Amino acid sequence: MRFNLIGPFEVVTDDGRVYQPGTPKVCQTLALLLTRPNEIVTAESLIKELWGERPPRSAVTTLQTYVYHARRMFVNERLVPSDRALIVTSPPGYAIHVDDGEIDIRIFERLVAEGRDRLVGGDPAGALVSVQEALALWRGPALSNFPAGDVLTGHIVHLEELRIRAFEIRIEAEDRLGRHGESIPELRRLVNDYPLNEWFHCRLIAALGTAGRRAEALHAYQNVRRLLADELGLEPSPQMQRLQHRILSADGFDGPDGADGTGRFGGAPRARSAVVREPRPVLARQDAGR
Incomplete structure (x- = not known):
């Protein structure tokens, strides 16, 4: 069952x-x-x-x-x-x-944790397999066929956070496997679904820059800068601003800042992100060191 x-x-x-x-x-x-x-x-x-x-x-x-x-x-x-x-x-x-094997949320949690451990352990291919399997469990918003109360809503938010984590692991794993161009379509979808998640925006800008698409990368930067100013009255994070300067200089740009193993998964540092709730989230800026 x-x-x-x-x-x-x-x-x-x-x-x-x-x-x-x-x-x-x-x-x-x-x-x-x-x-x-x-x-x-x-x-x-x-x-x-x-x-x-x-x-x-x-x-x-x-x-x-x-x-x-x-x-x-x-x-x-x-x-x-x-x-x-x-x-x-x-x-x-x-x-x-x-x-635990009879409940999809427990299977999902296990696979995301497994994917993260594999990525930290230097196995991006294995990490990709784990998070792909985890994300395939999503059939739509959690518990979508009845109204959830306050207690279940907290669990739904937790699942959405883990889903964001799974997307981050997948993008990081693809980046380590050299699949920069392949991640661009997914990153465009993710910045649309999670518009105030700077990590996804940073990765999109970096992927475009790595692919030699400087104009598109700079356009993506301007888009997120306007979005943050309009929605929150904030400037992009220092990491994102450094990323823009590196693309403008076009000297040796090869990926996001911090790709030498100093970041959250051993790659780029995590930017500030937001929790998404269905159908249209109320988003909040979070601390960069979460």
């Missing part, structure tokens, strides 16, 4: 059947339990997710009803064997007993 949370929430059985629970509150309950597999999730956390700061007086009883319906759903839809104790009551809350 597989629980897919990266995209519409769904349960995939061992024989390939795909089932999407139809009740939003049951989906929220299950999804929150699945973000902490084999751990006790308190009734207080579940109630906060379901009703926020103003739960009804019947919140505890209603939560028990949702858990009951979730248990019956797994049995009635033949999603798990009838003798498997999937959701257990464990005061002060509930726990769901599953393996």
Whole structure:
């Protein structure tokens, strides 16, 4: 069995059947339990997710009803064997007993960590394989088929941060493998999807400069400079300004500043970035040393 949370929430059985629970509150309950597999999730956390700061007086009883319906759903839809104790009551809350390999977000987290370790260990080809497999798990915005409460929203933001990390690892791995030109189309898409992420802008500018496309690189710099000024009233980071000066000088430009092994993954230092939320994010500048 597989629980897919990266995209519409769904349960995939061992024989390939795909089932999407139809009740939003049951989906929220299950999804929150699945973000902490084999751990006790308190009734207080579940109630906060379901009703926020103003739960009804019947919140505890209603939560028990949702858990009951979730248990019956797994049995009635033949999603798990009838003798498997999937959701257990464990005061002060509930726990769901599953393996990490049965939850796509756990697989995603493992693959991103594996990709980063391989890149740091000098294996860019292996890192690329890991993050490609991780990013292939995304079927759309996480938990997109029901409204998430405050608790699940925090997990969704965490997943988006990890997705940005996976993109960074992929770009860095491709750069180390000498695939500068191949990364340009993806970088153009990434700067459009994450417009205030300076790391992606730096990499696009550097890739264009390395490919001998100076005019396009300088145009990309001017675009991000205007964007930062208009949206945040800020100038580009010192790293990005140094990058522009190196392209203008056109003397020995061979990649982003710091490509000698001093950066975050052993390459270019990480620029300030932003968290993206669906459908249109509220973006915030972050510190360069995160």
